[in-house]
Amino acid sequence: MRIGVFDSGLGGLTVLKSMLDLLPPADFVYLGDTARLPYGSKSAATIENYTEQNLKFLKSKNVDVMVIACNSASAYFLKTEFENTPVFTVIGPTAEAALLNTQNKKIGLLATRATVNSQAYQKKISELDSEAIVTAQASPLLVPFAEEGLIDDPLTNLISFRYVQTLLKENVECVILGCTHYPLLIHSLQKAVGDLPLIESGPALSYHMIRELNLSKSTEKKKSTVEIYTTDQLGHFQIWAEKILQPYTCDSWNLINL
Amino acid sequence: MRIGVFDSGLGGLTVLKSMLDLLPPADFVYLGDTARLPYGSKSAATIENYTEQNLKFLKSKNVDVMVIACNSASAYFLKTEFENTPVFTVIGPTAEAALLNTQNKKIGLLATRATVNSQAYQKKISELDSEAIVTAQASPLLVPFAEEGLIDDPLTNLISFRYVQTLLKENVECVILGCTHYPLLIHSLQKAVGDLPLIESGPALSYHMIRELNLSKSTEKKKSTVEIYTTDQLGHFQIWAEKILQPYTCDSWNLINL
Numbered sequence: 315m316r317i318g319v320f321d322s323g324l325g326g327l328t329v330l331k332s333m334l335d336l337l338p339p340a341d342f343v344y345l346g347d348t349a350r351l352p353y354g355s356k357s358a359a360t361i362e363n364y365t366e367q368n369l370k371f372l373k374s375k376n377v378d379v380m381v382i383a384c385n386s387a388s389a390y391f392l393k394t395e396f397e398n399t400p401v402f403t404v405i406g407p408t409a410e411a412a413l414l415n416t417q418n419k420k421i422g423l424l425a426t427r428a429t430v431n432s433q434a435y436q437k438k439i440s441e442l443d444s445e446a447i448v449t450a451q452a453s454p455l456l457v458p459f460a461e462e463g464l465i466d467d468p469l470t471n472l473i474s475f476r477y478v479q480t481l482l483k484e485n486v487e488c489v490i491l492g493c494t495h496y497p498l499l500i501h502s503l504q505k506a507v508g509d510l511p512l513i514e515s516g517p518a519l520s521y522h523m524i525r526e527l528n529l530s531k532s533t534e535k536k537k538s539t540v541e542i543y544t545t546d547q548l549g550h551f552q553i554w555a556e557k558i559l560q561p562y563t564c565d566s567w568n569l570i571n572l
Numbered sequence: 573m574r575i576g577v578f579d580s581g582l583g584g585l586t587v588l589k590s591m592l593d594l595l596p597p598a599d600f601v602y603l604g605d606t607a608r609l610p611y612g613s614k615s616a617a618t619i620e621n622y623t624e625q626n627l628k629f630l631k632s633k634n635v636d637v638m639v640i641a642c643n644s645a646s647a648y649f650l651k652t653e654f655e656n657t658p659v660f661t662v663i664g665p666t667a668e669a670a671l672l673n674t675q676n677k678k679i680g681l682l683a684t685r686a687t688v689n690s691q692a693y694q695k696k697i698s699e700l701d702s703e704a705i706v707t708a709q710a711s712p713l714l715v716p717f718a719e720e721g722l723i724d725d726p727l728t729n730l731i732s733f734r735y736v737q738t739l740l741k742e743n744v745e746c747v748i749l750g751c752t753h754y755p756l757l758i759h760s761l762q763k764a765v766g767d768l769p770l771i772e773s774g775p776a777l778s779y780h781m782i783r784e785l786n787l788s789k790s791t792e793k794k795k796s797t798v799e800i801y802t803t804d805q806l807g808h809f810q811i812w813a814e815k816i817l818q819p820y821t822c823d824s825w826n827l828i829n830l
Contacts, residue, residue, distance in 0.1 A: 360805070
């Protein structure tokens with residue numbers, strides 16, 4: 315199976331890493347739209363436009379299935395296919411995983427401004443359970459902190475504590491990391507929320523795909539392959555990508571123009 | 573005179589504000605490439621590509637002169653015209669202003685990673701005075717802080733103090749704010765550098781244009797006009813733009829696709 319995945323940049327690699335961990339071996343085509351990142355501070359129309367261009371590119375690589383790893387792009391993509399190819403987004407599976415981690419149905423959401431404003435998580439969760447209450451906090455500075463590699467830095471701790479205050483006041487029982495960059499800051503975020511579970515998109519989406527596509531770990535010893543495409547030059551991106559994907563390695567690195 | 577100005581986003585409005593303050597009345601066309609911001613973390617090739625598209629757009633608006641307000645874009649534009657229209661960038665005038673503020677010729681530079689890596693300021697200053705020493709510090713988080721409006725916030729103070737340490741250790745005598753966003757954070761930055769002068773691009777460029785173009789305040793009572801174009805929807809941008817440009821107002825707001 316060939317699986318196409320796109321994200322605005324580095325963050326989606328946390329989702330790709332989960333798929334490499336959990337799915338049967340597959341050939342992955344990953345697109346990071348690094349020339350135009352970040353998406354989360356941009357308008358719905360711009361995000362939809364970029365999403366369509368990215369899906370067209372992945373289609374041109376003959377993939378069987380496509381994944382929108384970016385929460386901001388997922389939030390505005392309400393279909394389940396694109397030009398007859400199935401498309402998975404992170405919202406539904408992540409919302410389901412969050413509900414499994416609550417008793418009183420109080421869920422916290424940290425996400426980009428675009429994702430929060432889209433109300434995508436709020437709508438999906440209320441569709442799954444009309445009694446659930448979502449408290450959302452736009453956390454626009456977490457993406458730049460993650461892109462700068464300020465992992466577990468005192469400043470990252472401070473901004474994390476500030477963002478989660480709104481959620482803690484509402485006694486949420488778990489916190490959705492509603493942006494694929496946020497797992498990169500998990501040390502700071504876990505300190506900020508104490509012992510509350512943090513819900514990540516990567517594993518939630520991977521288990522969802524296994525169920526929906528009837529996948530099972532094959533016994534054959536084939537290894538997954540990973541082709542990476544970016545819209546800006548690699549540099550910084552490649553260094554981080556290699557760290558995030560460890561122990562997996564990439565088979566090719568390519569620069570494209572969208 | 574019709575003057576075209578572009579920046580990746582909001583920051584260039586600090587330069588437009590200086591031009592409105594200091595230049596004779598003119599008709600300004602301002603382009604903020606908000607769909608693709610920020611530029612300062614992107615590669616030379618991508619920045620050059622966007623710069624060419626932006627200058628083409630401004631040309632299509634029949635401007636007599638063009639200004640690259642964005643330091644990161646200025647750093648990679650080494651010509652003085654584009655398709656026979658004069659182009660001013662911020663690097664030269666800002667470098668000259670910095671040299672006027674030193675005795676021992678020790679200059680500090682805060683800028684985006686793209687601007688620091690281009691060596692544009694370092695080269696220009698050494699061209700103007702081969703004995704001058706520039707200490708540069710890439711400050712990638714200041715743009716997101718400014719775009720989020722965290723003006724004079726404790727977190728902005730902390731990150732500012734961290735960035736200026738390298739410069740203070742070298743006993744610099746002034747600090748170039750080598751990104752048009754940074755004047756928006758001037759309260760925090762001034763606290764961080766104590767009584768050192770902060771050198772802004774806006775006034776430096778305006779005085780340079782007055783000299784180069786032989787401009788003088790005309791006695792006629794014509795008022796400047798300002799047309800604004802952005803590549804992403806206005807929202808947030810318009811609110812901030814109005815604050816930054818006060819007491820001036822804009823004559824039109826337009827969304828375009830580049």
